[in-house]
Amino acid sequence: AAGVIQSPRHLIKEKRETATLKCYPIPRHDTVYWYQQGPGQDPQFLISFYEKMQSDKGSIPDRFSAQQFSDYHSELNMSSLELGDSALYFCASSQGGQGDTIYFGEGSWLTVV
Amino acid sequence: QKEVEQDPGPLSVPEGAIVSLNCTYSNSAFQYFMWYRQYSRKGPELLMYTYSSGNKEDGRFTAQVDKSSKYISLFIRDSQPSDSATYLCAMTGVYNFNKFYFGSGTKLNVKP
Numbered sequence: 479a480a481g482v483i484q485s486p487r488h489l490i491k492e493k494r495e496t497a498t499l500k501c502y503p504i505p506r507h508d509t510v511y512w513y514q515q516g517p518g519q520d521p522q523f524l525i526s527f528y529e530k531m532q533s534d535k536g537s538i539p540d541r542f543s544a545q546q547f548s549d550y551h552s553e554l555n556m557s558s559l560e561l562g563d564s565a566l567y568f569c570a571s572s573q574g575g576q577g578d579t580i581y582f583g584e585g586s587w588l589t590v591v
Numbered sequence: 592q593k594e595v596e597q598d599p600g601p602l603s604v605p606e607g608a609i610v611s612l613n614c615t616y617s618n619s620a621f622q623y624f625m626w627y628r629q630y631s632r633k634g635p636e637l638l639m640y641t642y643s644s645g646n647k648e649d650g651r652f653t654a655q656v657d658k659s660s661k662y663i664s665l666f667i668r669d670s671q672p673s674d675s676a677t678y679l680c681a682m683t684g685v686y687n688f689n690k691f692y693f694g695s696g697t698k699l700n701v702k703p
Binding site for chain 2: 511533534583
């Protein structure tokens with residue numbers, strides 16, 4: 479079965495640079511979530527989109543922005559990168575209905591040097 | 592206080608043992624409960640999904656929900672070294688069902 483696809487899987491950026499992560503949800507899933515997971519931490523919710531509109535916002539820094547496109551894929555843009563942004567970034571998707579659960583991608587590992 | 596509490600462990604057991612992983616929560620509106628398994632540097636993988644109270648069994652895994660106590664459990668029978676991972680509980684409610692609340696994860700180590 480098709481899963482959530484994230485790209486790139488790994489990237490290395492320098493401080494103050496910009497990074498963009500992409501997420502392709504499971505087909506027919508209209509809700510996308512972004513999570514950040516630091517070493518030894520549980521996933522921290524950043525932001526979610528339902529039908530291309532922002533549906534919820536968590537602990538996403540102002541330096542980060544995200545959007546969901548007409549084909550339901552989503553991009554997380556991170557600017558003015560800091561060392562503390564080094565983490566595993568997960569995208570998850572769901573059908574957005576009551577009782578549906580979320581499925582995670584394999585994550586994008588960002589290292590800021 | 593977090594909405595979902597989970598003992599971070601680590602929990603170390605010998606191969607073949609029965610493992611019990613638990614979460615407690617405070618919001619009585621939660622109706623849907625999930626367990627995820629996460630290997631190091633991998634995405635969380637959905638293991639079990641239950642609705643409301645009761646038990647659900649899938650192979651060596653049993654998920655149990657006690658809504659009256661706001662307590663959920665995951666039991667692993669005949670644990671294997673390949674079960675060594677971090678286990679995350681998650682839950683959501685009838686309202687605002689696009690918002691999921693996660694426990695902090697319990698790290699399990701099954702020793703051969």
